[in-house]
Amino acid sequence: MLKKMLENNINVVNEVSNWEEAIKIAATPLKEGGFIKEEYIDAMVENVVKNGPYVVIMPGLAIPHSRPEDGVLKTGMSLLKLKESVKFPEDKDVELLFVLAANDSNMHLQLISELTNLLMEDDAMEKLSSAKSKEEVLACIC
Numbered sequence: 001m002l003k004k005m006l007e008n009n010i011n012v013v014n015e016v017s018n019w020e021e022a023i024k025i026a027a028t029p030l031k032e033g034g035f036i037k038e039e040y041i042d043a044m045v046e047n048v049v050k051n052g053p054y055v056v057i058m059p060g061l062a063i064p065h066s067r068p069e070d071g072v073l074k075t076g077m078s079l080l081k082l083k084e085s086v087k088f089p090e091d092k093d094v095e096l097l098f099v100l101a102a103n104d105s106n107m108h109l110q111l112i113s114e115l116t117n118l119l120m121e122d123d124a125m126e127k128l129s130s131a132k133s134k135e136e137v138l139a140c141i142c
Contacts, residue, residue, distance in 0.1 A: 002114040009078035010134045019088045026080035026097040040071030053088040065100040
């Protein structure tokens, strides 16, 4: 399910000016695909402003998200791969942003579970970090 969700929702970008821009670019495929409203993007940014970089779950990886009522229209996921990492608050470097948009808590948990399984595979982060194109990123997500 993860690969199918990400298939048309991956961006690979050289660099961004700040973490807010990274979240916006990461979420753009979901907005353009009718998965989320603009308010959802604003809510994800506001969550980091209010609560700190809790979305940075491990070195190099962030999973920005918000509550379904903040503008989720249907469940989806997108990925932004940065060639140059961006600093989140507290000097946390991030180069991979998986944006989650789930319209219910069961789907949210399922997506988190699948993403966790992917990231627990040997060398998964290394392979994703070294990917240079959408196709290479997608090939890492089996």
